[in-house]
Amino acid sequence: MSADLVQLVTAIAQRARAASLELATTPTAAKNAALLRLAELLPAASADLLAANTQDIAAAEANGLAKHEIDRLTLTPERLAHLAESVRQVAALPDPVGATLESWTRPNGLRIDKRRVPIGVIGIIYEARPNVTIDCAILCLKSGNASILRGGKEIFHTNTAFAALITQALAETGLPADAVQLIPTTDRAALNTLLKLDTLVHCIIPRGGESLIRFVAQNSTIPVIKHYTGVCFVYVDKAADATIAEAILINAKTQRPGVCNAAEQLLVHADVAKEIFPKLAAALAAKGVQLRCDPASLAILSISGPDSQLSTLNSQLSAATAATAADFTAEFLDLILAVRIVPDLETAIATINRDSSGHTEAIITQDETTALHFQQAVDSAVVTWNASTRFNDGFEFGFGAEIGISTDRLHARGPMGLNELCSYKYLVTGTGQVRV
């Protein structure tokens, strides 16, 4: 690794640390002014931004990237307007910094205030989506954190143009320019250097595919908040309302199949499987969902075949095939669903706790006791009762913004908004107390 690169990244982190100390006590109005200035600059600078983006797209085409990958890279005036609007929305959110979380007085008269403060310096490691540069920078800024951004090489020119605009907005509103810095190289050695600067950088958030996150988690000596994708289960209980079950399953599986809170796995209680599952299968088939079935669920579809009202759907149901073992822990991110029949609630819970990724699970039931037990015993970040798995989302939770959905258990679990981008500290106030 070149000494220059180490020096470059270390200097960035040192400047970020200095900026973070200033940001920690920057008033809300000043942070909002910088955000609102950025929102103005984004459409105003659209010619420059689109020109930079064109360079990235040309390189992507030359490198033979697939059409959908190129689409993800592409900026348009509409996408820029949308981005500017999201910056305004973050400016309008309450400032998480400075809130007193708890306060108490000890018998010796010491008053202890637990105060929410920024984490400090946050490194964001991401791939090819251009909006991440703006999204992450503004959430870190609003929460008083300095950020160091390291984006993918496919979008380097666009990121550089965005970073210049952010620096301009910071400078014009009197905030430290080093509050948001882009690492000006996509050399992996620079990333490796960053991940070891544990005295200057306090938190790393990788945003991207599983291999990126694993690389970061394995190479970082800085604490990492991981946003792995989800193997999410829907369990249809024996006391399920069939209409609710169908509506939620269709929504969880098909509304946006490529995201982490989409359903990938279906469990159906044996007592109602013969009645409910063929209807669910038909509804799923009508949406183009392929089923990967265990023997019991496959048998139900065969039995319910020629004689039933479902016979017209049999051709579609031919999309139901026998599942492999791997299907039962798979994250398909596609219109595919694995299906198992379970004999009882406890088996459903044990199956989920063994095979899910702990992201989001749903139970469909009208029985409150069953639902509460399921919610308590299932060891996942979000456990819904008669609600779609798709609600595990910062906006749907009312956080007003989201930097990701944590699959970790320390610090933040589930949707991460501005509060989750903060730490806390204790202010202890006395009149001369000493320890005896």
Added chain:
Amino acid sequence: MSADLVQLVTAIAQRARAASLELATTPTAAKNAALLRLAELLPAASADLLAANTQDIAAAEANGLAKHEIDRLTLTPERLAHLAESVRQVAALPDPVGATLESWTRPNGLRIDKRRVPIGVIGIIYEARPNVTIDCAILCLKSGNASILRGGKEIFHTNTAFAALITQALAETGLPADAVQLIPTTDRAALNTLLKLDTLVHCIIPRGGESLIRFVAQNSTIPVIKHYTGVCFVYVDKAADATIAEAILINAKTQRPGVCNAAEQLLVHADVAKEIFPKLAAALAAKGVQLRCDPASLAILSISGPDSQLSTLNSQLSAATAATAADFTAEFLDLILAVRIVPDLETAIATINRDSSGHTEAIITQDETTALHFQQAVDSAVVTWNASTRFNDGFEFGFGAEIGISTDRLHARGPMGLNELCSYKYLVTGTGQVRV
């Protein structure tokens, strides 16, 4: 690394994970019953425990360990009684699990409950203190976490005897025996295996010296909560009450100099240094504290020499020497204090934010505006005003117990009690809501 060892440690982690799922919904009374049974067993089994301890001490003597190191290893009936009492105290604490931390309803009617839950499986990596086995096991158990303990080789027989007693208490009260497991080897390969089991173990807490903590942080792919030691500052402001300053400084430096929340660094405002510092120096000298002074503070001691009332202390003050650069970021853990004169409050804050370890800092002042600004701008876990740094402690905060004092900013910062050994999850309750 031997395949057997990998298999052994992996099997321990798998059993811990299974136990953690059971513990997560174990009622408070059942956890307390196991704790109280352990408290009974400790003195009852004292002959076995002391015999095991004798083996460790014999080995330590054969290996030429220093007297104070052997003393730390040594169990006595008194220490066992004290340990049993601490188990009873943890049994008497409120159960942190199950509390609703927040609850709100969304416009679409979804109710969201944020519920405190155990983290899951916690690995504790520690060195030679025998009480850690009991301390950590009981705190993890009370907070519903399964624990995997890996102690140092110097105390292996004692730890094994303690672990057998814990297993007995768990079994006799119907809790899963795998809730607390000791790794039955001190082979470092076993530790390296454990630190990579990130799908089974959710958190690692190293307890010991800095080199142990660094080793764990660098080799773990599991999130680590670090408890580094402290380079703690006391800043005597120009508006300080001299009596309070002396009392707090003496307490912070000398009450227990070998611990992480003891003061190591003194800053004195230039406006009052000539008046206050000689008195502080005399008081410190009377307690046997060596001073490592910057030129300005050393000059004050020289000037205040022969003519002043302090002349009788001059011989003691010969313990004041010129500081090296390294002294100003040193954690002495001894009766040594580095001293600097600062021209103003902002220099004090900047000095602390550059040179401290972010653990605990104190300001001595009668000026509220100064104090509040200091508390806000100093970027440390605990910032005291007219109170000793020694109060950064779980018991002193009223937590009733402490697994350590976190120097991290994620998850837990400062004293870690039972609440900090927990994560949370969201229970989302609907009536069929889907995402649009």
